[in-house]
Amino acid sequence: MRIIVAKDYDDMSRKAANIMAAQIINKPDCVLGLATGSTPIGLYKNLIKGYEDGDLDFSAVKTVNLDEYRGLPKENDQSYYYFMHDNLFDHVNIDPANTHLPDGTEPDSAKACSEYEKTIASVGGQDIQLLGLGHDGHIGFNEPCDEFVQETQCVDLTEMTIEANKRFFASADDVPKQAYTMGIGTIMKAKKILVVVSGADKADIVKASFCGPVTPQVPASILQFHPDVTVVLDEAAAAKIK
Ligand code: GLP
Numbered sequence: 001m002r003i004i005v006a007k008d009y010d011d012m013s014r015k016a017a018n019i020m021a022a023q024i025i026n027k028p029d030c031v032l033g034l035a036t037g038s039t040p041i042g043l044y045k046n047l048i049k050g051y052e053d054g055d056l057d058f059s060a061v062k063t064v065n066l067d068e069y070r071g072l073p074k075e076n077d078q079s080y081y082y083f084m085h086d087n088l089f090d091h092v093n094i095d096p097a098n099t100h101l102p103d104g105t106e107p108d109s110a111k112a113c114s115e116y117e118k119t120i121a122s123v124g125g126q127d128i129q130l131l132g133l134g135h136d137g138h139i140g141f142n143e144p145c146d147e148f149v150q151e152t153q154c155v156d157l158t159e160m161t162i163e164a165n166k167r168f169f170a171s172a173d174d175v176p177k178q179a180y181t182m183g184i185g186t187i188m189k190a191k192k193i194l195v196v197v198s199g200a201d202k203a204d205i206v207k208a209s210f211c212g213p214v215t216p217q218v219p220a221s222i223l224q225f226h227p228d229v230t231v232v233l234d235e236a237a238a239a240k241i242k
Contacts, residue, residue: 001231009234036084040196130195136205
C-alpha cells in the first residue's frame with residue numbers, strides 16, 4: 001500500500017487524477033471503476049480538464065460504478081447515475097453505452113445484483129477502482145458487518161451513512177434506506193485501487209482503515225491485503241497516521 005500525503009483537497013485531487021490519467025493514457029480501452037461522494041469531484045474536474053486540453057481521450061474507456069441507491073430513478077438528481085453524468089460523463093467524449101451503474105430502479109434486488117456482476121465481468125473487470133471512504137470505514141456502500149461480502153449486494157444503510165448523506169437531500173427521511181453496491185470481493189478483484197480521502201473528520205477512520213487490524217467492522221481495512229493500492233490523503237485526513 002502506497003500512501004501519498006497531499007497538501008490540501010486540490011493537491012489531493014490533482015495527484016489522484018494524474019494516476020487515473022496515466023491509466024487512460026497507458027490503456028485507452030481501460031475499465032475504470034468509479035465512485036461518487038463529494039471527495040472525487042475535484043479528481044473528476046481534473047480529468048475533464050485533461051480531456052479539454054487534449055491530453056485524455058475517453059472514446060474507448062469503459063466504466064463501472066461502485067454503487068447506486070435502491071429505488072431512485074436515473075432522472076433524480078441524487079441518483080448516482082445523475083451524479084456521474086453531471087460530474088464527468090457529460091463533459092468528456094465517453095460513449096454513454098460504455099458507462100455502467102447498478103440499476104437502482106430494479107425492484108428485484110437479487111436480479112439487480114447478479115445482473116451487475118455479469119456486467120462487470122462482461123467488460124473484463126476494473127483496471128483501476130477509485131474509492132472514497134465513509135466515516136464508518138465503508139467502501140462503496142459496504143457497511144461495517146460481521147463478514148466481508150463477496151459480490152454485489154443490496155445493503156441497508158447505517159444511521160451514520162444516512163446522516164452523512166442527508167446533506168444532499170431535503171431531509172434525512174428522503175435519503176434512500178437501501179443501496180446496491182459492489183461487494184468487497186468485486187472491489188478486491190480490481191487490478192489497481194486508488195483511494196481518495198480528505199478532511200480532519202476522516203483522520204480517525206483513515207488510521208483505523210490503513211493502520212489498524214483487518215476486520216469487516218472496518219470494511220476498508222481489507223484493502224491492506226490488496227497488492228496494488230494507492231491512498232491519496234490530504235494533510236488533514238493524514239493527521240493521525242505516522
Ligand atoms: C457514499 C458513497 C461512498 C463514498 C462515501 C463518502 O456513502 N457510497 O462511495 O465513498 O459516501 O463520501 P464523501 O466523499 O462525500 O465523504
